[in-house]
Amino acid sequence: MNDLQQLGQILLQSIFAQNLVFIRFLALCSFVGLTADFNSAVGMSWAVTFVTVLASAVSYVVYHFLLVPFNLEYLQTITFILTIAVFVQLVEIYLKKAIPSLHRMMGIYLPLIASNCMILAVALLNVTEKYNLLEATVFSLGASIGYALALIIMAGIRERLRYAKVPELMKGYPLIFIASAFIAIAFMGLQGLGR
Amino acid sequence: MKSLLSIFNRGLLKENPVFILMLGLCSVLAVSVSVVNAIGMTLAYSFVLICSELTISSCRKWIPKSLRVPIFILTIASFVTILGLVMKAYFPDLDKALGIFIPLIVVNCIIIGRVEAFAYRKSVIESLFDSLGMSAGYGIAIIAIAVVREILGNGTLFDIPLFGAHFQPALILILPPGAFLVIGLEIALVNAILKKTEAKRGTSK
Numbered sequence: 001m002n003d004l005q006q007l008g009q010i011l012l013q014s015i016f017a018q019n020l021v022f023i024r025f026l027a028l029c030s031f032v033g034l035t036a037d038f039n040s041a042v043g044m045s046w047a048v049t050f051v052t053v054l055a056s057a058v059s060y061v062v063y064h065f066l067l068v069p070f071n072l073e074y075l076q077t078i079t080f081i082l083t084i085a086v087f088v089q090l091v092e093i094y095l096k097k098a099i100p101s102l103h104r105m106m107g108i109y110l111p112l113i114a115s116n117c118m119i120l121a122v123a124l125l126n127v128t129e130k131y132n133l134l135e136a137t138v139f140s141l142g143a144s145i146g147y148a149l150a151l152i153i154m155a156g157i158r159e160r161l162r163y164a165k166v167p168e169l170m171k172g173y174p175l176i177f178i179a180s181a182f183i184a185i186a187f188m189g190l191q192g193l194g195r
Numbered sequence: 196m197k198s199l200l201s202i203f204n205r206g207l208l209k210e211n212p213v214f215i216l217m218l219g220l221c222s223v224l225a226v227s228v229s230v231v232n233a234i235g236m237t238l239a240y241s242f243v244l245i246c247s248e249l250t251i252s253s254c255r256k257w258i259p260k261s262l263r264v265p266i267f268i269l270t271i272a273s274f275v276t277i278l279g280l281v282m283k284a285y286f287p288d289l290d291k292a293l294g295i296f297i298p299l300i301v302v303n304c305i306i307i308g309r310v311e312a313f314a315y316r317k318s319v320i321e322s323l324f325d326s327l328g329m330s331a332g333y334g335i336a337i338i339a340i341a342v343v344r345e346i347l348g349n350g351t352l353f354d355i356p357l358f359g360a361h362f363q364p365a366l367i368l369i370l371p372p373g374a375f376l377v378i379g380l381e382i383a384l385v386n387a388i389l390k391k392t393e394a395k396r397g398t399s400k
Contacts, residue, residue: 078273081268120302124298169390
């Protein structure tokens with residue numbers, strides 16, 4: 001039971017109180033670049049969730065069974081980025097052959113993901129927070145749900161902003177960031193969740 | 196010489212990586228809590244950008260086109276690893292403050308973008324000026340945000356208190372929402388400045 005509570009805590013913390021986009025400031029490039037329309041935000045969220053959860057498990061295995069036994073922990077950045085890049089390629093090839101419908105849905109987003117800082121960040125955070133494999137998986141799932149939540153909220157807001165009358169100078173990026181500031185305040189209000 | 200200077204100048208305002216291109220925002224927003232951290236991050240970032248651009252541009256004739264992206268990533272990751280080890284050894288406090296954003300320089304879109312778009316095609320000297328200009332532009336942006344956040348959110352500059360004991364700092368600017376607020380307003384300001392200079396140029400012609 002206690003373990004289960006711990007996992008629930010990690011999940012809630014990673015979705016809300018430590019939201020990857022609004023509180024930890026990760027994956028902002030895709031947050032700004034891909035929220036212009038709703039469909040691409042949803043597609044990117046699916047692709048990121050899929051890859052983050054699997055890549056965090058793979059990098060966990062690489063770290064604990066390849067780097068730690070040989071005292072090579074200082075190579076983690078290089079190893080993780082290579083692992084992720086190779087893994088994304090493999091996922092793309094596999095999906096193309098095996099599940100074409102899924103590939104159609106998130107295929108165009110997969111190449112973007114390799115340079116998405118979120119996946120490397122989750123793999124590195126798993127190491128610094130000393131999570132075990134199960135905790136790491138739950139954390140990466142929560143982090144990607146938090147990311148999807150942020151993208152979808154922002155895409156909805158931007159769709160409304162398109163029809164709003166705003167000052168000329170604030171059009172576009174400035175308003176996106178100021179809207180994010182207010183959403184971030186809301187997320188900070190959930191700080192106590194899962195404590 | 197003039198063209199080299201114009202390569203340098205481009206990074207400062209017209210193609211500022213943060214305010215105009217909207218790249219590499221993660222570290223800018225996360226680290227701009229204090230000016231000292233911002234300067235540390237700028238130095239770390241410049242080291243990686245300058246070294247990677249120089250390496251790639253001096254070896255560009257031997258890098259096959261089909262393998263270029265993995266080679267770029269490995270080069271950048273090696274310099275980031277060197278940087279991480281040096282910082283852990285000599286600046287442990289700064290390393291702790293910057294935390295995960297040091298290894299995340301690897302996936303910073305500006306660096307791989309500049310290496311691919313500039314260093315792989317141009318000479319070493321031009322790449323040097325390009326990387327210096329881009330680093331300066333990044334530094335200007337992150338320090339401009341950090342100055343506002345530290346003065347108004349903490350009442351200090353370089354950790355020196357500026358106001359009397361009665362000053363109530365606006366804590367929100369130090370917290371995550373403040374970063375979004377300040378960068379939003381500063382982008383609007385940069386847009387206003389660019390528009391004004393363009394209008395002036397238009398009338399003088």
